[in-house]
Amino acid sequence: MQKKPRPHRSLVWVRRAAATLVLALLAWGLSSPGQHSAILAYFPKTQFGQILAGLVSSGALSVVLLFLAYALLTYVFGRFFCAFLCPLGAALDLLALLRRKARPRRFAFKPGALWRGFAPIAILLLLWAGVTLPFGLLEPYSLLAGKSLSPWLPSVTLAIVLVSGYLMGRAFCNSVCPAGFVLGLIARDSRFRLRLSEGCVSCGACERVCPASCVSVKDKALDPGRCVLCLECVSVCPNGSLGYAWAKRPLPRAASERRPFLAGLGLAAVIGAAYATPEHLRAGxxxxxxxxxxxxxxxxxxxxxxxxxxxxxxxxxxxxxxxxxxxxxxxxxxxxxxxxxxxxxxxxxxxxxxxxxxxxxxxxxxxxxxxxxxxxxxxxxxxxxxxxxxxxxxxxxxxxxxxxxxxxxxxxxxxxxxxxxxxxxxxxxxxxxxxxxxxxxxxxxxxxxxxxxxxLAKRLERPEGPDEVLEDFPF
Amino acid sequence: MERRTFLKGIAGGVAALGIGGTVGRSMPALAQEAQFPDLVAVRGESLPAMFDRALEALGGLGRYVKSGQTVLVKPNMGWAVAPELAANTNPELIAHIIKNCINLGAKKVYVFDNTCDNWASAYKDSGLEAASMEAGATVAPANGSGYFQEVEIPGSQYLSTTELHELYLEADCVLNVPVLKNHGGAKITAAMKNLMGAIWSRGPLHRKGLDETIPELLLYKKPTLNVVDAYRVMLSGGPRGRGDSKYLLSKMLVASPDAVACDSACAAIMAGSGVSTPDYIANAAARGIGVADLSTLNIQRLTA
The missing domain is CATH 3.30.70.20 (Alpha-Beta Plaits)
Incomplete structure (x- = not known):
């Protein structure tokens, strides 16, 4: 008999606490930006969307190293960033939780599709070309942390994203967000992943709570590329058949999933071109x-x-x-x-x-x-x-x-x-x-x-010689 | 802050109105009775020593600061520049005054300025925040309209209202301690002009004319005592100072309960170096806010 994957229920609470903390930290930082600038400065340095944008637009060494570190960690552990570190992800999960409480008919498996890569690639391409509008509208950090003279437009897009969170869970993260898209490409082959074991009775509890719609009970399979590691499935599995464990051998994939080669090639082309193209042409x-x-x-x-x-x-x-x-x-x-x-x-x-x-x-x-x-x-x-x-x-x-x-x-x-x-x-x-x-x-x-x-070519210089001296009382 | 401080502010304002209206005007008479001079000018090497000498002649700081009182020491710390550039009041002088107030039993000593440069930088770079805190004062913010309360100016012709800092209103005793320097718009800045750092919106004063409106800042509540740091006087490029600013090493300190007399004496120092005298001094004298004619004043000239 095959050993059951361990049911990591305590990990569920760790993840919920981490997400809450990130969201609270950002809210606190934004509550008075002048005083908490150290907290706010932390966010863009660690947010993957920002790192990705930095990679596409500047290619600074620190950004490259951070990107590689995230890529390696994601290859080993999956999309931990989306679950533990992204404040927008935390907000979306909170809304998905509300929906779970409010409506009996909840989420269901949806097949992965090639079109999910189109929007993220377009956003990155435009960013590389110097058109920041779509990125500015949609990138999670820029959305949540904007302080603007005309905040209505980002507020509208943020509202749309949040409503989408209530209705469709993490759909935004898997078909619009450039960070989610790139991490998803890497996480497809992640070593640690969630999986359904032999003990699964296909009750469907996990599928109904999955905000990424990536669990297929029918196939007893989970698409790790779209899985944001929110671990909500683990928390509802009645008999501990869902666990987070090292993937020793190739596992069955969800039926209609296709390896998005073109998407990966597109990203590589964007980054390659970014390095190859001179700045003045990119800004052309x-x-x-x-x-x-x-x-x-x-x-x-x-x-x-x-x-x-x-x-x-x-x-x-x-x-x-x-x-x-x-x-x-x-x-x-x-x-x-x-x-x-x-x-x-x-x-x-x-x-x-x-x-x-x-x-x-x-x-x-x-x-x-x-x-x-x-x-x-x-x-x-x-x-x-x-x-x-x-x-x-x-x-x-x-x-x-x-x-x-x-x-x-x-x-x-x-x-x-x-x-x-x-x-x-x-x-x-x-x-x-x-x-x-x-x-x-x-x-x-x-x-x-x-x-x-x-x-400037010149600046005012101190007049030569000592100060004028007052000899006696002038009055 | 809120309600209690606000009420205290009102109470302080009302009290000051009474005192300002009576004592303020009869101060020269009172001083004559006690054989105290109207104005003291001290020359010397060290501003704290010059302050001690000046106050000794004026009958001691205890004449102005009483035990248990709340004192506001109002320097000029409007600029994010180093103390050596003399755009702000000398920090050693301010620290010395604060310590003296505390020794006299002042309940609380406050320091603030509505700065021109970024307030945090100005408080820090002027050296005044650190020096004041070390001397035992509370350094208060003045970078938002919420710290100010609108008051009606009695007998005003130009400024019907202004917003005074709540600590200016609350203080039992206001020690106005500016630095003397040239000023691009107002020609010179010393005692009266320093009160533009105790109000919130300066725009109306610029719009209605500095010469006409600066004297009106004294109509609501006058400083108890004015002490002007005229040690190293900026002659050009003021009030901020520029790379090519010229200076006059005047090594003087001017003190008087009459801000107009102080400014008149300061203008005389500047005039010797070719800086012209602003109209606001004569305007203030014409409105009876103080005495500008130095020949009619009992002036003591001392060396420390």
Missing amino acids: IIRERETYPVLPPGAMSLAHLNAHCTLCHTCVRACPNEALHPCPEPDPALWRKPVLIAAKGFCQYDCIECTLVCPTKALVSITVDEKHVFRLAQVRLKLDKCIVVTNRTSCGACAELCPTGAVYMDEGRVPNRPEPFLKEELCIGCGACQKSCPVAPMPAIWISGLKYQDM
């Missing part, structure tokens, strides 16, 4: 434009940002001045890219926080000293709108905040009322002037983005 989809958004320091150009940014928004949440935001413009090359919105906050002179936290080096490292001459944008002034001219009152808020001396006050058209003047060669485009300008609704001084960020 970005049309020439008249105006450019103001990008975070170190983004270098829209082409560079598009080639490397995975929309994790870690920079957005790390920005202490709340100057960085996901771009609200409905432009495929820009939407939800991190941009500096000076009306909300300006780029603090000595701060390089965003460049330090960027996991893919979409924001290249710069030192604080380089930051002092690092040009993000150029300043524009409409003196006719300035309140010194319109109201004939003293102001100078712009020059007050200017860290480089690019905006300065001097005698102008109104006697005894200094007005702002520009030295554009000193402007780094931090936006402090725009943020402080009291003219509403459109400021009299503002910054406009550049095609390429660069370094």
Whole structure:
């Protein structure tokens, strides 16, 4: 008699606890992003969707190593990521649980199909080409962790995904999510897996609770490629015939499952092409434009940002001045890219926080000293709108905040009322002037983005010699 | 915070209104009776020693800070720059004042500023957060409108209301301790201008004119005492300071219960280096908020 696989019921609770913890951690981090930036920075570094996006778009060594580590672990243990580490997966399982309680007719086996690979591959291809819109809309981390000026669109897609979770369990994870798709390819041949043993009486309990619809009681088989290791089947099996164990020999596959060769080839082609294609060609989809958004320091150009940014928004949440935001413009090359919105906050002179936290080096490292001459944008002034001219009152808020001396006050058209003047060669485009300008609704001084960020040729030097000295009381 | 602090704030505000209206205006008379000067200017090498000398002449800090009182020490810490650049008040001076208040039995000493640069960076880089906490003060946030309460300004012509920080309202004693420097918009910043860090929205002041509105910040509640750090005075590129900012090594500290007199004396220091005097000083004097004409004041000039 064959030895029964062990019924890993305690593992069910470990998995439920882990998923709850991940979800709670993310919710806590998002509850006040400024204070819990360390927690939020953890997410994009460990979320497989982000790693995959990083692999496709930047290929940084740390990302490659993380990808290989996940691939190896998934080959051995199956899709543990989807069950234990993905916050969206945890949320979907929670909804699937609700449905189990609410409705007697629950899930049923559905055959695997080649079309399940189409959407994930298309998403990755577009991401590689610099079009982040579909990825930004659908990637779990980007969805759950977005902080946006116009949050309605991600909210709508998140709502749709969550409703799909209630109705169809993990269908999203197996036919849309690029992370789920790639992990599924690897997990098909995983060494440890769930399986139905000889003792199975085909009662169908497991099939009815499987949110991935990957257990076929008829065939006494389970598709490990689609199995997200939620272990709910183990928890309901009446006689312990379902267990998680080492697969010693080839096991029967679900009847209609086909090895998705084409899907695997497609992914390999995408990654191969990503490495082979120069950055400017990959960003070729970005049309020439008249105006450019103001990008975070170190983004270098829209082409560079598009080639490397995975929309994790870690920079957005790390920005202490709340100057960085996901771009609200409905432009495929820009939407939800991190941009500096000076009306909300300006780029603090000595701060390089965003460049330090960027996991893919979409924001290249710069030192604080380089930051002092690092040009993000150029300043524009409409003196006719300035309140010194319109109201004939003293102001100078712009020059007050200017860290480089690019905006300065001097005698102008109104006697005894200094007005702002520009030295554009000193402007780094931090936006402090725009943020402080009291003219509403459109400021009299503002910054406009550049095609390429660069370094200023000059900066103000300390005047020679010692300070002027006061000899005696002047009064 | 909420209700209790709010009520305390209101109570403090009302009390201060009474005191500000009577004692504030009769202070020069009172000072004359006790033979105390209207304004003290001290030159020396160390700001803490200069402060001690100034307060000795003014009859001791105990005249202003009483045991059991809540004290607000309001520095200028609006900028995320190092103390050497003199864009913020000297941290040693602030720490020294806090310690003196605690020695006099102050129940609580608060420090805050509504900063211009990012508030966390400004609190940290100015060195004032660390110095104040080490000296025993509570460093309070002022980076959100929730910390401020709207008040009606009595006798205002330009600013009918403003939002004052709840700790400014709550404090029994406000020690206004700015740094003197040049200011691109207001020409100079010292005692009166420092109160723009005790309110929330500065936009209306810029829109309606700094020269007209800055004096009105003193109409609701005046600082109990003003102590100006005029040791190393930024002459250009202020208030933030730039790479090419010029400085005047003035080695002075100016103290007076009258913020207008303080600013007038500070303007005299700046005028010697070619920085012109702002209209808000004369405007404040014209409205009876203080005395700007230094020739009419009893000034003591000391060395520490």
